[in-house]
Every structure is written in structure tokens, then in C-alpha cells.
Amino acid sequence: MSDLLERLRGRGWRLTAQRRVVAEVLDGDHVHYTADEVHARAADRLPEISRATVYNTLGELVSLGEVIEVSTDGRAKRYDPNAHHAHQHLVCARCGTIRDVHPTGDPLADLPAGERFGFAVSDVEVTYRGLCPDCAAA
Amino acid sequence: MSDLLERLRGRGWRLTAQRRVVAEVLDGDHVHYTADEVHARAADRLPEISRATVYNTLGELVSLGEVIEVSTDGRAKRYDPNAHHAHQHLVCARCGTIRDVHPTGDPLADLPAGERFGFAVSDVEVTYRGLCPDCAAA
């Protein structure tokens, strides 16, 4: 983890208690928390931390490429600290839980059982992202 | 279009002016509107239509499988009337516009130029959806 903090300091980050705590929360588990969940866990260690700071810090981590922002349902975005290894996502259609998976071969084929984590997978979707001509021009 | 209305009536839908207008809006263009955009366009024809009704109707169309709900960014969900043909989505990272694409071959390969609609594609992601063990049990 101090790897992460070191990298951030190297990029000119001012190292505050708040940022340290947010980074630690993300580093702790392999789960993908929402911003509010990150805030709640950060507040366990640093009660005065504000929502705005958590949002700001998460946004910065995303900009720096240290964390990936995932919005799979219309609900809250989730933050994936596993930004340095290529992977795809397995999402619960009801509760929104996200797991990282590493499918091999044809992505549209079924997930291998070993990557399925007990989920009943019902759908695979592929999304291409980029800039549309108008936004690229602007 | 009256196909759609017929199908819906066949499923016991009460055919109201509001539902008719929402269905017509979705049928009109090939764009993927947000709920608010659908509401604005519906209100052009039926000024008193309420937001709640638009949300309800869209939700019903999704449940019936006539329309697909797409939430690719953290912003508003968009509604895709093209539910009866398998396809994937090309999303603008800035403005959220969505186009349907029909990639062939390996989905992780680049989109063929003919399917790119002038977008500068920078990322491909695959999402598997289903129920996690806890939600499947509940």
C-alpha cells in the first residue's frame, strides 16, 4: 500500500490524513465500495472526514489511473482499486455487488465455473467507450 | 409500431394516451433517450403527462422486455428500443451518447471502421450480469 502513497507523493500529492485513510480503505479489501461506503469506512478511522473530501479524493485517484470507476447499474458508482491488472466485471443484478473476473478465450462464451463465484450468470454485454465526433472536436 | 401497441395490449396493458405517446417517442428515432428526454418529447404531444408516468411506463416496457435499460455512465439511464436484435453499445465518454453496434468476430478486437460512427474508441469492457449467491437464495 505504501507503494500507492509513494506513487502519489511522487506525483506531487500533498499527503493528508484524509487522503491516507481513503487510500487505506480502498487497499484493504477486494470489494468494490461505493463512495458512501468508502466514506463510512474512512469515518471509522477519521470521524471528521467529509463527504466532499472522499468524492474529491476518489476522483483524483481515478484521474491518476490508480483506481477505476465502475458504474454498471443506475445506482452509485463503485471504485475498483485493481487498476493495474486487466480484468472484467461480474455484477449482481439485484444488489449491485461487483467481482473481478479474468475470462480467457471468447468473452461471449460462458464464464468458466472457476471464475463464476457462485453467480447465476444470465447476460454478457460489451461496451465500447470513446469520444463521439462532436465531443472529439470540441 | 402498432406492432408494439398490439403486443402490449395482448399482454393485458390498458392502452392510455400517455402510454401510447411514450411508446411512439421510443419508436420514432434510433437514439437512446434518457427518461427526461422521453418525458420532454412526450410532453410535446401530451403536455400534461407527468414524470412519474414516464418513469412507470419505461419501467414496464423494460419488464416486458420491449425496451432495454442501459446505464453506462453514472448519469441518467438511457432506454434502448432495439430490444429484439442482439447488439452491443458504443458510448461517448464525454456526453453519454449511445449508438448500437453489431461487432463480428472477437469483441475485444477493434470495432470495424464501418461500425465506428466516427468515434475514437479507447476502451472495451465486458460485463457479466447475474445474481450473486446471496441474492439468488433470497
Place this chain on the structure above:
DNA sequence: TCTTGACTTAGACAATGTCTAATGTAGGGT
């Protein structure tokens, strides 16, 4: 230690979506 510009805070605001209680109406029954 001092200074300064970057950081944090509380809370207002914004965007999107959900719910409720009162009212209206489509379509079947007569």
C-alpha cells in the same frame, strides 16, 4: 518557524429517481 497555496469542511444545491394520496379513466359487464 513562517508562509502560502493546496486541502478540507459543512452545508447548500443539482440531477435523477421513487413514492403517496387523491383523482381520472379504459374497457368489461349489463
Place this chain on the structure above:
DNA sequence: ACCCTACATTAGACATTGTCTAAGTCAAGA
């Protein structure tokens, strides 16, 4: 053709998630 009644609609309050601002605070270099 006209009533019923269950289902649909409405306005607006409320909920959730996220953004912004103005004032105060602090990390880190001189």
C-alpha cells in the same frame, strides 16, 4: 350506451447520489 371498478395518472414531497462554494486549516518548502 352507460356504469363500475380496478388500474392508471397526477403533483409534488421525498430519497439518493453527486457537485459546488466560501471560509477555515494545514503540509511542506524556504
